[in-house]
Amino acid sequence: SQTIHQWPATLVQPVGSPLSLECTVEGTSNPNLYWYRQAAGRGLQLLFYSVGIGQISSEVPQNLSASRPQDRQFILSSKKLLLSDSGFYLCAWLMNTEAFFGQGTRLTVV
Amino acid sequence: GQQVMQIPQYQHVQEGEDFTTYCNSSTTLSNIQWYKQRPGGHPVFLIQLVKSGEVKKQKRLTFQFGEAKKNSSLHITATQTTDVGTYFCAGSWTTDSWGKLQFGAGTQVVVTP
Numbered sequence: 001s002q003t004i005h006q007w008p009a010t011l012v013q014p015v016g017s018p019l020s021l022e023c024t025v026e027g028t029s030n031p032n033l034y035w036y037r038q039a040a041g042r043g044l045q046l047l048f049y050s051v052g053i054g055q056i057s058s059e060v061p062q063n064l065s066a067s068r069p070q071d072r073q074f075i076l077s078s079k080k081l082l083l084s085d086s087g088f089y090l091c092a093w094l095m096n097t098e099a100f101f102g103q104g105t106r107l108t109v110v
Numbered sequence: 111g112q113q114v115m116q117i118p119q120y121q122h123v124q125e126g127e128d129f130t131t132y133c134n135s136s137t138t139l140s141n142i143q144w145y146k147q148r149p150g151g152h153p154v155f156l157i158q159l160v161k162s163g164e165v166k167k168q169k170r171l172t173f174q175f176g177e178a179k180k181n182s183s184l185h186i187t188a189t190q191t192t193d194v195g196t197y198f199c200a201g202s203w204t205t206d207s208w209g210k211l212q213f214g215a216g217t218q219v220v221v222t223p
Binding site: 034036042043044046049059090092094098099100101102103104 | 154215
């Protein structure tokens with residue numbers, strides 16, 4: 001069966017530090033992968049999506065970047081975190097238009 | 111860009127009452143989905159609507175897709191405390207599997223016993 005893994009679950013990072021969040025999918029090939037961010041009490045903001053290795057589309061200009069080094073791996077990064085980067089980051093895999101979400105990473109930038 | 115608007119943002123409901131949350135797009139959708147996110151959790155898929163005027167039911171939940179495929183609603187009857195959470199609609203404007211999914215802002219539901 002297909003599963004999606006996301007880690008870490010929680011993260012506290014100082015302002016200016018780098019960030020790397022990883023998402024991997026098992027049980028499928030060539031998945032469409034997405035990164036969403038959810039600010040506290042807010043909706044889901046689409047950050048990046050990828051339809052294949054090395055193919056990244058950015059939805060909003062920001063302090064973050066994404067990479068897809070392998071078919072089933074999607075990484076969200078930042079060189080220098082800002083306070084405004086705090087939020088709940090969710091990786092999602094789209095199968096037949098239905099989204100399956102990872103458990104999420106709750107990032108607090110201090 | 112394409113987006114879906116969802117109202118209301120908050121919904122306080124007395125246990126046993128009904129409520130409805132609405133989702134609108136300015137352009138015709140290919141399909142619309144509904145997700146539920148429990149407090150502290152991640153969104154979980156509830157249902158997908160594809161056809162114009164489609165109505166689907168899941169126990170006390172009724173989902174509807176408008177005739178013009180530009181709006182959708184979720185109606186919950188006899189609300190229970192287990193219905194607490196945030197309900198999101200998510201729209202897609204393409205039938206291709208690589209189509210992006212844009213989420214509404216969500217309706218946060220609080221149930222008072």
